[in-house]
Amino acid sequence: MSTVTLAFLRRDLLIWSSYRTSVVSFALGAAVMIGIVYFLGQVVEADSDVLDEYGGDYVAFLLSGFAFVDLFNRGLSALPGMIREQQQNGTLEPLLVTPTRLVEFVVGSSLFSLILSSGRAILMLLFGVIFLGFWRDADPVSMLIVLIPGAVAVFALSILFSAVVILIKRADPIVAAYSLMTAILGGLLFPVEALPFWIRPFSWFVPLSHALSGLRLGLAGHPPSTVLPEVVALLALSAVLLPLSIVSFNWALSRAKQDGTLVQY
Amino acid sequence: MRSDLRTNGTAPSESAAMPMTLPATSLSSRPPGSQYPIETHALTKRFPRAAGWRQILSSGEGKLVLDGIDLAVRRGEIFGLLGPNGAGKTTLMKVLSGLLLPSGGKAFVAGFDVVENSLEVRKRIGLVHGDERTFFWRLSVAENLRFYATLYRIPRREADERIKRLLDLVGLTAAADTRMDRFSTGMKQRAAIARGLLNDPEILLMDEPTRTLDPVASRDVRNFIRKSVTDGGRRTVLLATNLMSEGEQLCDRLAMLNHGRVCFAGTIDEMRQTIQVEQVHSISVSGIEPEKLQRLAALPAVLSLSVRPAARERYEVSLGATRDSSVVPQVISRLVAEGGHVWSSKPRELSLEELFHLTIDSNVDERANGSEGATS
Numbered sequence: 001m002s003t004v005t006l007a008f009l010r011r012d013l014l015i016w017s018s019y020r021t022s023v024v025s026f027a028l029g030a031a032v033m034i035g036i037v038y039f040l041g042q043v044v045e046a047d048s049d050v051l052d053e054y055g056g057d058y059v060a061f062l063l064s065g066f067a068f069v070d071l072f073n074r075g076l077s078a079l080p081g082m083i084r085e086q087q088q089n090g091t092l093e094p095l096l097v098t099p100t101r102l103v104e105f106v107v108g109s110s111l112f113s114l115i116l117s118s119g120r121a122i123l124m125l126l127f128g129v130i131f132l133g134f135w136r137d138a139d140p141v142s143m144l145i146v147l148i149p150g151a152v153a154v155f156a157l158s159i160l161f162s163a164v165v166i167l168i169k170r171a172d173p174i175v176a177a178y179s180l181m182t183a184i185l186g187g188l189l190f191p192v193e194a195l196p197f198w199i200r201p202f203s204w205f206v207p208l209s210h211a212l213s214g215l216r217l218g219l220a221g222h223p224p225s226t227v228l229p230e231v232v233a234l235l236a237l238s239a240v241l242l243p244l245s246i247v248s249f250n251w252a253l254s255r256a257k258q259d260g261t262l263v264q265y
Numbered sequence: 266m267r268s269d270l271r272t273n274g275t276a277p278s279e280s281a282a283m284p285m286t287l288p289a290t291s292l293s294s295r296p297p298g299s300q301y302p303i304e305t306h307a308l309t310k311r312f313p314r315a316a317g318w319r320q321i322l323s324s325g326e327g328k329l330v331l332d333g334i335d336l337a338v339r340r341g342e343i344f345g346l347l348g349p350n351g352a353g354k355t356t357l358m359k360v361l362s363g364l365l366l367p368s369g370g371k372a373f374v375a376g377f378d379v380v381e382n383s384l385e386v387r388k389r390i391g392l393v394h395g396d397e398r399t400f401f402w403r404l405s406v407a408e409n410l411r412f413y414a415t416l417y418r419i420p421r422r423e424a425d426e427r428i429k430r431l432l433d434l435v436g437l438t439a440a441a442d443t444r445m446d447r448f449s450t451g452m453k454q455r456a457a458i459a460r461g462l463l464n465d466p467e468i469l470l471m472d473e474p475t476r477t478l479d480p481v482a483s484r485d486v487r488n489f490i491r492k493s494v495t496d497g498g499r500r501t502v503l504l505a506t507n508l509m510s511e512g513e514q515l516c517d518r519l520a521m522l523n524h525g526r527v528c529f530a531g532t533i534d535e536m537r538q539t540i541q542v543e544q545v546h547s548i549s550v551s552g553i554e555p556e557k558l559q560r561l562a563a564l565p566a567v568l569s570l571s572v573r574p575a576a577r578e579r580y581e582v583s584l585g586a587t588r589d590s591s592v593v594p595q596v597i598s599r600l601v602a603e604g605g606h607v608w609s610s611k612p613r614e615l616s617l618e619e620l621f622h623l624t625i626d627s628n629v630d631e632r633a634n635g636s637e638g639a640t641s
Binding site: 004 | 310312313356359363364365366368387388390392396399401402404408411413415416417418444460
């Protein structure tokens with residue numbers, strides 16, 4: 001990791017820690033999410049046949065879903081959110097005058113938020129392991145080989161949404177709508193296999209559905225060979241999304257520089 | 266002086282414009298280490314008229330904000346960009362710093378094309394904004410500067426020393442660890458200057474650095490710029506301001522911008538020659554209506570005239586004329602003949618503000634007459 005990226009990380013950590021309630025709200029967020037998941041798991045009667053592949057327990061299914069969806073959604077909104085915030089507070093322009101490279105700016109701007117969400121996801125998963133006895137046989141290799149291309153695909157989408165922020169300033173509704181749609185199509189509350197037949201093809205184009213499915217399989221202890229189709233799907237989506245997002249971002253930046261709207265808010 | 270001052274409508278002399286004019290050759294291959302730290306050639310910038318989604322899709326003609334700017338700023342000088350709001354000063358600054366892409370023409374900073382070599386340009390410039398909202402307010406000024414020092418790839422130890430020195434230079438040592446949301450506007454502006462100097466830039470772009478400051482803080486910042494920013498002529502400063510007094514106090518040379526065009530470029534002395542108003546007389550008069558005073562402008566030798574109410578029911582008439590003209594005795598005779606009482610008449614130098622208005626008026630006259638204008 002470059003010193004420039006670390007400088008962004010340090011800056012965001014300092015700003016985050018300057019709010020007295022940051023740690024409390026962070027822990028509270030995780031606790032509330034665990035509470036909701038546990039409540040839902042208890043009141044909803046799930047079809048165990050559909051869940052067999054993922055370990056058979058609906059609370060475990062929900063807990064892993066919420067943990068990863070939170071992480072992916074945060075990954076999706078971190079960069080556009082940071083760009084929007086910096087447009088509004090006037091700090092974007094001085095940053096763009098420095099010789100910071102685009103990749104450093106993009107990675108640096110989203111890193112802290114991602115680390116924070118990863119921390120929350122890990123807390124939730126650890127809660128499941130320690131207090132609820134889930135995922136004792138998890139396969140970390142399977143999870144890792146899903147997580148890496150999944151992160152790349154989400155990162156690409158994040159850059160794509162940042163391009164929208166640069167162009168039209170307000171991408172929050174689009175990101176929110178996309179997050180909600182992918183949460184349903186991606187299998188947050190129920191497996192994709194349980195979706196109506198005609199909707200399933202749409203979920204093939206949603207990176208979250210493959211990432212979530214692969215990660216849950218890894219948690220359930222399935223070997224890497226089982227998650228391979230999900231890895232291939234994520235790699236294919238990343239291969240399309242990454243160049244598309246970089247081209248879009250550069251085009252948006254150039255367009256904003258032509259139009260003089262780069263720091264408008 | 267008001268804008269009812271007028272000139273004889275002539276364009277600025279070639280000699281005044283010459284120092285700024287460059288041959289338009291080999292523009293795209295100008296090597297680093299060029300003679301001028303900042304050069305622009307027929308630089309234009311046009312903004313789209315549409316907004317929102319329509320703006321993204323539109324490709325039609327928009328508002329012309331920079332209109333064929335040719336400038337050459339010499340090494341080590343403080344060069345002023347003066348002009349009213351909307352003249353194009355900030356747009357020019359943004360083009361030079363790579364925040365905006367030009368619509369036409371070329372711009373070179375430190376010998377690098379601002380479009381093709383933006384990264385090289387950004388390594389060599391500092392930008393001081395007039396807007397105070399450019400810092401992370403929940404961090405201290407030292408933390409802010411440390412963050413920016415890393416973006417400029419300054420090694421940690423060197424950065425710490427430089428930050429210490431700069432904070433001392435701008436008088437913020439005692440507040441180094443204070444969060445910036447507790448800073449006054451003046452302190453934030455001084456912090457902005459420190460940030461602009463952080464990478465020890467060859468070229469410092471200052472966009473209305475005293476815009477948000479009160480008169481005392483403005484004076485302090487101006488003193489600081491004059492004394493410390495050029496670093497003994499090693500650093501070139503491009504200063505945009507709409508305060509004529511600031512331009513007069515700080516700038517070695519300047520360019521007057523109006524409606525995106527350079528009306529004049531050169532020294533203040535050159536501007537005085539260009540305007541051809543060689544002397545201004547302030548005449549204090551009473552017992553005569555202002556309308557009658559305005560009619561003095563019709564006298565052939567009067568090059569400019571403004572009338573301003575003064576204390577004790579008097580009016581102050583500012584009269585621009587050539588040095589050898591006998592216009593002042595003529596005017597005084599006429600005032601007395603019309604029943605006026607002349608209290609005093611004294612010659613004085615034209616202020617930069619008066620020169621500015623004369624230059625702008627001259628430029629407007631030329632445009633109205635279909636002339637090519639006074640772009641130098």
